[in-house]
Amino acid sequence: MAENNPKIYDIVIFGASGFTGKYVVREALKFLNVPNSPLHSLALAGRSPSRLSQALKWAARSDSPPKIPLLTADTSDPNSLSRVAAQAKIILNCVGPFRLYGEPVVAACADSGCDYLDICGEPEFMERMEASYHEKAVEKGSLVISACGFDSIPAEIGLLFHSKQWVGSSVPNRVEAYLSLESDKKIVGNYGTYESAVLGVANADQLAQLRKSRPRRARPDIPGPASGKGGSVMEHQKQLDLWALKLPSADSVVVRRTLATLTENPNGLPGVNESDERAKKREAFWSSIKPAHFGVKIASKSLLGLLPTVVLGLFLALLCKSAFGRWLLLKYPSVFSLGWFRKEGPTEDEVASATFKMWFVGHGYSDSSLASQGNKKPDTEVITRVSGPEIGYLTTPIVLIQSALVLLNDRDNLPKGGVFTPGIVFGPTDLQERIQENGVSFDFISKKALSP
Structure with a gap:
């Protein structure tokens, strides 16, 4: 500054x-x-x-x-x-x-x-x-x-945490995040999120034009299949016993930008007045991170639980392109989302009763040499999880305030300036530990060999 x-x-x-x-x-x-x-x-x-x-x-x-x-x-x-x-x-x-x-x-x-x-x-x-x-x-x-709220710090820091579980010569190829929202009352989303989604779909062509106008970013070298496809649009994730629907997610976009910046700066971004000790710590942190294809799916314990997402997606696709359609969507959010979003927002009781779980299911190889052997299928699965309180009004303030405290506490060890994603700036800091101390958990669940 x-x-x-x-x-x-x-x-x-x-x-x-x-x-x-x-x-x-x-x-x-x-x-x-x-x-x-x-x-x-x-x-x-x-x-x-x-x-x-x-x-x-x-x-x-x-x-x-x-x-x-x-x-x-x-x-x-x-x-x-x-x-x-x-x-x-x-x-x-x-x-x-x-x-x-x-x-x-x-x-x-x-x-x-x-x-x-x-x-x-x-x-x-x-x-x-x-x-x-x-x-x-x-x-x-x-x-x-x-993106220093629920979008996209749990996904970014969660993926970095997941990556560190691939130790030694093991490497991930793809990590799929399954987001499950739970409550013993009604789940009510943030109207601002809904409004942003309506306007985002309505102006999707602007994003496409912006990306065409900019130089192509570097892409990380990810061992294994180049496509990194995340399977079908709808799936039953048997191990987690969840039904899941693929989402066009801001999280996956932010993660890609972080991995692109890391590819361009393999040791991360140096701090403005960084000590030699902190520089070594930063370089060691990023050397332990192994990039992977990443996607996000909304998940539910029942197929019926995905209905509001499906209905809202259909209405967004049908109505966003016309001014009258957008007016309808923004005027009657509860109708078009089956009650998921409403202008007055959730009650304090609804906020207090809600929680989230974001499961990270990674498939990859027990040894990186296996990834180069033709169409060799992944032979290893790692599962981690990030979980915490309601996403919009509890987890978002927690991660935003902790991000700000990291900036105040550690400014000399962070980049002088620039426009960046949270992961590339906060990855080597103590942000994960701070978030965990304030109610958002990062857990290793399992690692196992996959049958051929």
Whole structure:
């Protein structure tokens, strides 16, 4: 960050009065001015100081919350964003859909040397920010990292954890993640996620055009079949006893970008003022990571449990291309998702009762030499799992706040600036341990030989 520009606030939460923003504030307050926490100053930013005040009271569970500055800022007012970015070490952006509201915040951060984290799961936005702001962010010393919520840190850090289970000469070829959402009440998704999905499908051609306009990224050398196909669209995963449906996932896109950056930088990204000891630790970490083809499937214990996903996918395909169709989808989310999404969001009880499990099933070879022997089938299976509380309002704030604390605590050992994915920046840090200490578990499940 720019040394000649003193920062008043360690973290500013932008969009703090929104559905997710309130939960991010609640999580941040746990680490404000407590022993061993690098978070000493916090501010909230948004369009309405009165709504920010209400959100702070809700998050603090008190009518007399801690005295935290409330900053007025709006994505339609670039000057207000610049003022906030000039005062912050890190801005946590919770205002989506990011394709509509994200770029002004990234621009303000990149220009001021302020670090930026968000909870975006929109590939087109993330890749456009990389294309538009990477060089400015490098120049100004601003780290811009999207996908620091449930999309996509459990997938990224989970895959790195999985990769480290392939020890010695064993290598993975493909890892399939099966995401299972569970609750003893109704599962209700984040409306912002739904809105982003509608707009993403409607503008899919923009992402295709963006990728065509950019240089091709390096591809990792993955032992075994080059296609890395993940099987059928629908499957019954017998070992996990789950029905699964293949998803066009932001997680898999973010993982591919991380692996491309790693291929271009085999030792990872050096820190701006990194010690020799930390450089060796970083290089050792990345030398233990073995890339694999990666995909994500939504999973359920029953075939009927996948019905809302199937129905929503059909409606998105049918209605997203017309303005009237998009209006219908956004006006009546509960109808088109069979109640999975609703504008008012979940109740606190529904949030508290929900959990997730993300199973990583990897197939590969007990020895890398086997992978080059023609059409030799994988002979080894490794299963790991990431699990935790409700994804949108509990796990997302946990991983976002822990990512920010890593930035505050370890900034000298991280890249000076640029637009990157979470995995390539946070992989060698203690982020996994921090997340685990705060309720998201990483577990080795099994390793076995596969019959020929």
